[in-house]
Every structure is written in C-alpha cells, then in structure tokens.
Amino acid sequence: MSSAPDRLLRRLEWRLGRRLDGRLQGNYRTVWHGAGIDFTDLRLYTAEDDVRHIDWNVTARLDEPYVRQYTEDRELTAWLVIDRSASMRFGRPSESGGAGKESTATExxxxxxxxxxxxxxxxxxxxxxxAGHQVIPPRGGRDQVLRITRELLQPPPRGKLGKTTDLEAMLQLAATTTSRRRSLIFVMSDFIGDPGWDRPLARLTHRHEVVVIRVVDPAEVELPDLGVILVEDAETGEQLLVDTSDPLLRSRLADQAGARETELAAGMRRAGVSAQRVTTDQDLLAALIDLVQRSGRGRR
Structure with a gap:
C-alpha cells in the first residue's frame, strides 16, 4: 500500500501530465534552466541581442558590432523556501490533509x-x-521530490505562542544556505510576520533569481459573515469572541487588510520583486501555469 507522500505526488504528477503538458506545449521544459559561462564563438550583433554581450575589442577592430556566444549550462539548482509558521495553517482542510494556506503551499x-x-x-x-527549520540539500530525481513531499506532510514543530514569524531570519537563512552558486529560489509565505523582511529579500534577489509566491486565504482579506464566532490568532494564541455580522467591525477589518496590502506591496517594491499571489480557493494548476509563463517572460 502506497504512503501518503507517494499518493500526493502521484496525484499531482497525473494532473501535471494531463493539463500542464497540453497548456504549455512543452515550453516549460526550457523555462527554468541554468545560465552558461563558457565562451564558444563570436557573431554579428542583431537588434534582439543583449548589449552586455558585445565584445568591444572585436567590434573596434572590425568596425562592426559583434557579440560573444556562450555554451548554455542546462543544469539548474532550485530551492523551495517555505514558511511553515502557525499562520500558514489558517483555512479549511484539503485533500493533502493540511489546512488552507499550508496545503496550498505544499501542493x-x-x-x-x-x-x-x-x-x-x-x-x-x-x-x-x-521553532526550528530543516534544510534538504538539493538533489535530482523523483526520489528527491518524494523526500520533500514526505517532509512537507509532517506536522511542523510547535513554537512558543506570542511570537510572530521572523521572516527576516527565514530569508537570511536562505541567503546563507544558497550562497555557493546562483540558483532559482521560490519563496512561499503569507508574509504575515515581523517587518524588515524586505532587506534580506533584496539581498537574495541580488545574487539569485527569486520567485516570490504569496499564499492568501480569501477570509483574510474579506471576513465572511458567520455571526458570533471564536477566533484565535495562530501566531500568538490570543482568542476573542467577535460578531462577524457587525458592519463596523467588518469595515475596520477591511481597512486593516487594505493597509496590510499596501505595506506588503511597498516592501516588495523595495526588495525589487513582484510577488505572485496564490489564493487557497484558486485552481492550483492554473496558478502554476501562470507562474511558469510569467517566469518564462522574465528570463528571456
């Protein structure tokens, strides 16, 4: 009998094969790849070429612009930096056994x-x-993906209540861990936590290609009308009875959500990245297709 990680991986592989292959028609195979550094040849400059590749010495001698060509390195090292803090467990349970944002990030x-x-x-x-972190060194093959799946399905350690997510420390850890060679880094988080994360994120983008994926539950943006309910802050453990039908409360929460969105957008601009927003009620494969296509345009 197959294990839960294997069942999840097989289900996602089936969905990838049926939908992603057809929608992208194989283009995704060359979207995420390494950048070569070995010089191989010279050729005449064309309007589509990057001016940074012009060989100015040869251009001066021949009185025509020439560009240097390089051998493309097909090997890529990718890293998944995943926020597993308490706020990521907000939302309804899903097929993978997780809740809301956590299961969306996992899949x-x-x-x-x-x-x-x-x-x-x-x-x-x-x-x-x-409460802790785990680093899975990069390797190739399906067994490596299965190992990552297995670890993601394990419940994260329970940290002390009253402490919000230290996103700055998470991104500094990513910078330290991935410092050996230029990599493609996916950062997945709801970005609910202490401020100051924009500076280490900017340093990370300076060295690597970074794709930021912000995972959002719609209920965090617009509070549903559920009457009187008990709510708990997943990060601090604070509990409070609230009347979700109260117009004043709904208006105040909407204002706070708007201010948070504005602050997050400003932080992303300071870091020099454009975060891709994925919601828990969104079709996951559609989100992945959009992610691949946007990344492809950015790498050309």
Missing amino acids: LAVSIARLVSRGGNRVGAILYDN
Whole structure:
C-alpha cells in the first residue's frame, strides 16, 4: 500500500501530465534552466541581442558590432523556501490533509519540484518555522521530490505562542544556505510576520533569481459573515469572541487588510520583486501555469 507522500505526488504528477503538458506545449521544459559561462564563438550583433554581450575589442577592430556566444549550462539548482509558521495553517482542510494556506503551499511546492526535476535539474528545500527549520540539500530525481513531499506532510514543530514569524531570519537563512552558486529560489509565505523582511529579500534577489509566491486565504482579506464566532490568532494564541455580522467591525477589518496590502506591496517594491499571489480557493494548476509563463517572460 502506497504512503501518503507517494499518493500526493502521484496525484499531482497525473494532473501535471494531463493539463500542464497540453497548456504549455512543452515550453516549460526550457523555462527554468541554468545560465552558461563558457565562451564558444563570436557573431554579428542583431537588434534582439543583449548589449552586455558585445565584445568591444572585436567590434573596434572590425568596425562592426559583434557579440560573444556562450555554451548554455542546462543544469539548474532550485530551492523551495517555505514558511511553515502557525499562520500558514489558517483555512479549511484539503485533500493533502493540511489546512488552507499550508496545503496550498505544499501542493504548489511539490508540483514545482517535480516540474523542475523533470528537466534533470536539482532541487532542495528550506522548511522554516520559528521553532526550528530543516534544510534538504538539493538533489535530482523523483526520489528527491518524494523526500520533500514526505517532509512537507509532517506536522511542523510547535513554537512558543506570542511570537510572530521572523521572516527576516527565514530569508537570511536562505541567503546563507544558497550562497555557493546562483540558483532559482521560490519563496512561499503569507508574509504575515515581523517587518524588515524586505532587506534580506533584496539581498537574495541580488545574487539569485527569486520567485516570490504569496499564499492568501480569501477570509483574510474579506471576513465572511458567520455571526458570533471564536477566533484565535495562530501566531500568538490570543482568542476573542467577535460578531462577524457587525458592519463596523467588518469595515475596520477591511481597512486593516487594505493597509496590510499596501505595506506588503511597498516592501516588495523595495526588495525589487513582484510577488505572485496564490489564493487557497484558486485552481492550483492554473496558478502554476501562470507562474511558469510569467517566469518564462522574465528570463528571456
């Protein structure tokens, strides 16, 4: 009998094969790959070429612009940096056994890992929570994806209540762990936590290609009308009875959500990235297709 990680991976592989292959018509196979550094030849400059590749010495001698050509390195190292803090467990249970944002991040991470590894590339993971973290060194193959899946399905350690997520420490850990070579890094988080994360994120993007995926539950943006309910802050453990039908409360929460969105957008701009928003009620494969296509446009 197959294990839960194997069942999840097989289900996602089936969905990838049926839908992703057809929608992208094989283009995803060359979206995420390495950048070569070995010089091989010179050729005449064309309007589509990057001016940074012009060989100015040869251009001066021949009185025509020439560009240097390089051997493309097909091997890529990808990292999944995944926020596993308490706030990521907000939302309804799903097929993978997780809740809301946590299961959305898990399924998206496993899908990305399998997609990257299918091109013969290596993938590693950094699973972060205030109570501890786990680093899975990058390797290739389906067994590596299965290992990452297995760890993601394990419940994260329980940290002390009253402490919000230290996103700055998570991104600094990512920078330290991935410092050896330029990599493609996927950062998955709801970005609910202490401020100051924009500076280490900017340093990370300076060295690596970074794709930021912000996982959001719609109920965090617009409170549903459920009457009087008991709510608990997953990060601090604070509990409070609230009347979700109260117009004043709904208006105040909407204002707070708007201010949080504005602050997050400003932080992303300071870091020099454009976060891709994925919601828990969104079709996951559609989100992945959009992610691949956007990344492809950015790498050309």
